[in-house]
Amino acid sequence: MNLVQQLSQYILSGLSTGAIYALIGVGFAIIHNATGIINFAQGEFVMLGGMLTFFFFSALKVPLLLAVALATGVSTMAGVVFERLAIRPLKNATPINLVIITIGGSILIRGIAMLLLGKDTHSLPTFSGDEPIMLGGATVLPQHLWIFAVTLVVIVCSKLFFSHTISGKAMRACSYNRRAAGLVGIDVRRMVLFSFTISAAMGSMAGIIIAPLTMTSYDVGVMLGLKGFCAAIIGGMSSGLGTVFGGLILGVLEALGAGLFSSGYKDAIAFIILLLILFIRPQGLFRRGESERV
Amino acid sequence: MGRIAAAVVGIGLFFVAGLAQAAESIRIGALFAVTGPASFLGEPEKNTLEMLVKDANAKGGIHGHRVELVVYDTQGDVTKAVQLANKLIKNDRVSVIVGPSTTGETMAVIPVAEKEKIPLISCAAGIKITEPVKKWVFKTPANDHVAAEKILLHAARYKVKHIALITVSDGFGASGREQLKGLAARKGFTIVADEVYGPKDTDMTPQLTKIRSVKADAVICWGTNPGPAIIARNMKQLGIKIPLYMSHGVASKKFIQLAGADAAEGILLPAGKLAIFDKLPKNDPQVRLLRDYDQSYRKAFGVEASTFGGYAYDAFLLIGMGARKGASPEQIRDGIEQAKKMVSISGIFTMSPRDHNGLDLSAFEMVKIVRGDWELAR
Numbered sequence: 209m210n211l212v213q214q215l216s217q218y219i220l221s222g223l224s225t226g227a228i229y230a231l232i233g234v235g236f237a238i239i240h241n242a243t244g245i246i247n248f249a250q251g252e253f254v255m256l257g258g259m260l261t262f263f264f265f266s267a268l269k270v271p272l273l274l275a276v277a278l279a280t281g282v283s284t285m286a287g288v289v290f291e292r293l294a295i296r297p298l299k300n301a302t303p304i305n306l307v308i309i310t311i312g313g314s315i316l317i318r319g320i321a322m323l324l325l326g327k328d329t330h331s332l333p334t335f336s337g338d339e340p341i342m343l344g345g346a347t348v349l350p351q352h353l354w355i356f357a358v359t360l361v362v363i364v365c366s367k368l369f370f371s372h373t374i375s376g377k378a379m380r381a382c383s384y385n386r387r388a389a390g391l392v393g394i395d396v397r398r399m400v401l402f403s404f405t406i407s408a409a410m411g412s413m414a415g416i417i418i419a420p421l422t423m424t425s426y427d428v429g430v431m432l433g434l435k436g437f438c439a440a441i442i443g444g445m446s447s448g449l450g451t452v453f454g455g456l457i458l459g460v461l462e463a464l465g466a467g468l469f470s471s472g473y474k475d476a477i478a479f480i481i482l483l484l485i486l487f488i489r490p491q492g493l494f495r496r497g498e499s500e501r502v
Numbered sequence: 503m504g505r506i507a508a509a510v511v512g513i514g515l516f517f518v519a520g521l522a523q524a525a526e527s528i529r530i531g532a533l534f535a536v537t538g539p540a541s542f543l544g545e546p547e548k549n550t551l552e553m554l555v556k557d558a559n560a561k562g563g564i565h566g567h568r569v570e571l572v573v574y575d576t577q578g579d580v581t582k583a584v585q586l587a588n589k590l591i592k593n594d595r596v597s598v599i600v601g602p603s604t605t606g607e608t609m610a611v612i613p614v615a616e617k618e619k620i621p622l623i624s625c626a627a628g629i630k631i632t633e634p635v636k637k638w639v640f641k642t643p644a645n646d647h648v649a650a651e652k653i654l655l656h657a658a659r660y661k662v663k664h665i666a667l668i669t670v671s672d673g674f675g676a677s678g679r680e681q682l683k684g685l686a687a688r689k690g691f692t693i694v695a696d697e698v699y700g701p702k703d704t705d706m707t708p709q710l711t712k713i714r715s716v717k718a719d720a721v722i723c724w725g726t727n728p729g730p731a732i733i734a735r736n737m738k739q740l741g742i743k744i745p746l747y748m749s750h751g752v753a754s755k756k757f758i759q760l761a762g763a764d765a766a767e768g769i770l771l772p773a774g775k776l777a778i779f780d781k782l783p784k785n786d787p788q789v790r791l792l793r794d795y796d797q798s799y800r801k802a803f804g805v806e807a808s809t810f811g812g813y814a815y816d817a818f819l820l821i822g823m824g825a826r827k828g829a830s831p832e833q834i835r836d837g838i839e840q841a842k843k844m845v846s847i848s849g850i851f852t853m854s855p856r857d858h859n860g861l862d863l864s865a866f867e868m869v870k871i872v873r874g875d876w877e878l879a880r
Contacts, residue, residue: 214711214712217708218711221707221708221711222708225704228704329727329728330760331731331759331760331762338738340738347739347741418704421735422728423732423760425728427702431700462708463705463707463708464708466697466708466709466712467708467709467712471698471708472698474699474700
């Protein structure tokens, strides 16, 4: 076992965890861009995706593919309901109020999931087998490839959506200036609802593809949500490549830190990076500082 | 005439005293983390105790005493546990307390019990609870070092010299890590890797890659679900073939289910006898009790009995031992301390003024996971 092999395993492990963070981070970024809110309930959509898939698959005995579709559907509905009941009724709320409401919402969703789906940890079958794949001295599981693939597809789709569709452009307009967007005839409230729908769907998808590897329970959303948030911060809250690189960097640094230094400081590494970035480059690693136009 | 009258009065008094004795009930207070993060402990504990009290009263109480039970939910919160302990003692006037469920809460409640002179039978595993021995404090789960010793004895038999540790970074893991390191040094093992992981971590391949590079003969993992299940899968992914030992923290079918029979194959661990009672030899003194408990728990709650509920079962039997002498806190305490070879769920208890846990190595059996089921490891 030489150092090169070790390093390649660390990097590969880091990339696969990082892809998960990236997917969750993009959900944060989309809502933030459309509404200016940091939605701390994002992690709960991840949890709902995994837990509901398990529920449909094991308790109701539907086929895995259908269970995945149903779980994504129900979690997305949860996102819509959340926006309707918790975000929309507030007129002229300050960002801090909205952030606190999303935290409250996340506790509520977690509590409901605990009561309805139970406190146990569950695991899902992998999508395509358990045989490890060798890649230059390091190994990954087929499920990791699924994670990479889904992340890639989601990122490409969101890029296309935001740059080339009228709704996507309208959402971007809302993020630049809500008032002006409203004045040119964009239904801002619909765009906000839209952003919650998309990121709930994305979050639940992330929850579903990682559940076979990492298990799922009613409280997985907290830590995954925080890591996704870190990824989005590193990427400067961009809904595209910035956050993806943010997630990958975070994952790789965590793995290298745990492998080469001490595994006791793994989470500390993530949060130190978060703090450093907030102090030194609050606009993210990849974004040029924006000048405020008056 | 006077003499006869005196005799009648005497006999009458004797009866009244007898009646009073029979009527005097035992009030048991219980502090369990029924909700909150430690609810996997508190819920089966509460269920078990309530079931036992109901049964006992239906059969006329324990040693003629009716049993009254007051259960409070601490939510795993230390401050709440202390408040509720005071409430149990001052408002509910209980003569013995079962619980709390976690070591942190127990350590906080101990001063209260000691001051008010109320026996406390903790359902938490931390070694600090009964070491050093405190007059009014007992506990039913076996110490972590018993499980650690069981693992190292097995490893020594298979000529393991260099061991790698991977432990979870919470109280359970820290305690296990400390015990393993201490015992390993004394028994002549070399620890070649000492890794930790967070309770919510989702991938342990970096730690295991490091372990793979250091030439260990065996890996010992100390944690509760789901971490160990992820580690079992990661070991398989990385193709690490050396034996993997787990702690008693995952001695349930749930672990095999989470890790998958494939990744769990060959894993060795010390298990409380409740998990494997159908694999025990027929002459094992605990078998009948274990089967009865499992069956009645299934009947009442629809799920299999857990080791954690067993801790409350032990506490109830210990109170039964105490109640032989009388229902006052003092009498119950003395009775518990004199319990000898009491067959229960977690093991066979022999208390003494110097040992308020009363369990030894026989509380665990080493088992191996073979084709998704337990098998006694020899």
